[in-house]
Amino acid sequence: MPSPTRRTFLALGALTGVQLLSGCTDEHEAERKQAEDTDRAVRVRAVAATDALLASYDAVIAGPGAAQADTLNDLRDDVAQHRDALAEGLPSNPPSASPAAGTTAPAASVAALAAAERQTAVARLADLDAASPALARLLASVSASDAAHAAALGDTAPLTPAAAPSASPSASASGTGTGTGTPAGSGGAATPESAKPSPYPSAGAAALQAALGAEHAAVYGYGVVGAFLAAGPQREDGRTSYAAHQARRDAWQRMLAAAGTSPAAAAPGYQLPFQVKDAATAGQLAAHIETQLTAVYADLVAAATGPLRAEAAAALRETALRAVHWGADLPALPGLPSTDGTSPGVSQSASPSA
Template sequence: MPSLTRRSLLALGALTGASLLVCGCTDEEGPAAEARQREDADRPVRAKAVADTDRLLAGYDAAAASAGDRAEQVKALRAEVAEHRAALATGLPDGGTATSGAPAASGTPSASGSGGPVGSVAQLAAAERLTAQARLAQLAGASPELAKLLAVVAASGALHAAALGDRTPVAVPGDGTASPSASASGSGQASPSPSASPSASASASASAKPVPLPAPMATALQTALSAEHAAVYGYGVVGARIPGPGRAEAHSVFADHQSQRDTWQRRLAAGSATPTAAAAGYQLPFPVNSPETARQLAAHIEVQLTGVYAGLVAATTGELRQTAATALREAALNARRWGGDLTAFPGLPAAGASASPSPSPSAS
């Protein structure tokens, strides 16, 4: 057996040390490297969102001079937009200050719906709506957590637009773009893109096999379905306690929640999952025995749904993510309609806040 010389021992030691160093770095740095990769992929999305927000803040500053008796409202909404900017700029060099002078991209509101400078509260309202549309167009390219933040901020923007008097629905991007002209449609839906002939589409769907949903996505959808079951029950109580025009409004929202419940049931069934059934009865979070407490229950239900749908945005991708973002926005608008108390980030827990109970299945 050949003897090991001092040189061979040194060479073996160097090789072994190099192997250990490589393995050690891989094991230790793997999660951190993955996090950095996600952060790097999100950076252009964040930079674009911050640039949009800077233009919106400039619009607030321009509109403040002519706001008149709405000056305090404009000031309060601007403060929330500043909070949005701080959250969106997380991880950007120098807090995203380099993006403030970036030119407006196509489909991005620089100010008013016509593309001109903001000079009135009405133009500021349109700018809020168009900025919300731009946020939705960025969902597909964002990581789950950033997508959740974008959807939440878009919902807040829709609330701002409505508070400032804009009644045009936020357009839902159908192909990854949010065009200001899409808002001219009363439905708030983007125009459908050309598709294959009906016969070809029917043939493709008939031959397609159901694709099982990933477990995290299925779980989030089941959570959303359970929340809609509870909302349908709750609105039955609301409608029975509110008289006059308020009852018709409650019945309309009740029908919307039934429709959303049915949508989630179909999605789960199409993904080879068994939809969660409604409970036989639900325990209300507080006694509801007057029109006032009925409105409080409606607001409570919608505020709770914003959190459910923020989670669903993070758990889904593609068109389903857009559907979840739309549900989040509608829940926020409904919550405000009923007098709900919403933060600058509807759907995200406030610092130090504890979870509020929702209508829950009653013990049998």
């Protein structure tokens, strides 16, 4: 038998490389298929829960003495849009979710409907870790919308999602009520050495830096807002929102620094999207700031993983609730581009300029 030549070894080496590449490709294909199957299961559960919520709206709207019929119909339209987005890519008649994903009898009152909205908001957050980036972004947006619906219907109980622990030094806030509560990450304690995160992937770090930059601009903007609000409840709301954005800014700075990334500094100043000259335009600026932030935090949800993704979803919910509190017309899917390609809830003439 002739001895192997150098060319033979080279050919065998090339073949081995092909085999390794093929195995790697097969592994990636299996991971992609598993991710698709996971997303499909998440979507099926979410659609089933949304169908139950729509049935609750129908029951309450058809009930006797529905004094909030116009409001209920508007909120139901949002929920119908949630279903359309969640059902994307599923067959026309998707398989039913398991009973554990469960549905209850349709709500019989506005109070029960509000509680159902809150429970639905919590359920959407439970699937954040399992979902792909795009689906996680959608789930967080739907959850924020459901939380805003619950508040509009009178349910301001805290959202307590069974998700990963907060990525920030302090516990996550509820983000309910008027939406101006202290956000997660507002605690002053330093992050323990053992809890410090490793460096974020480039996409996550870039999105977190973008969120920090947006909070720098929000703090500046609320400084202007507060100067024009009359003394009393409205000024107190402005101060609370200002403090909430300072806390978020500080939390993102700590997290970036702990991960070995230099936090971006604030700009010397920011150009306002329009002139603020009285309390009315100050409120409009506050609504504009919060609406723009929904898109920033939706992007952070998609770019992040684990506890940071959960924290980004909480930030999206908080800023959506504050946007409503300041009079913004929140879209059905806050933070996601509208069908005409414009920024969420903002006219083209009022584009961000910070």
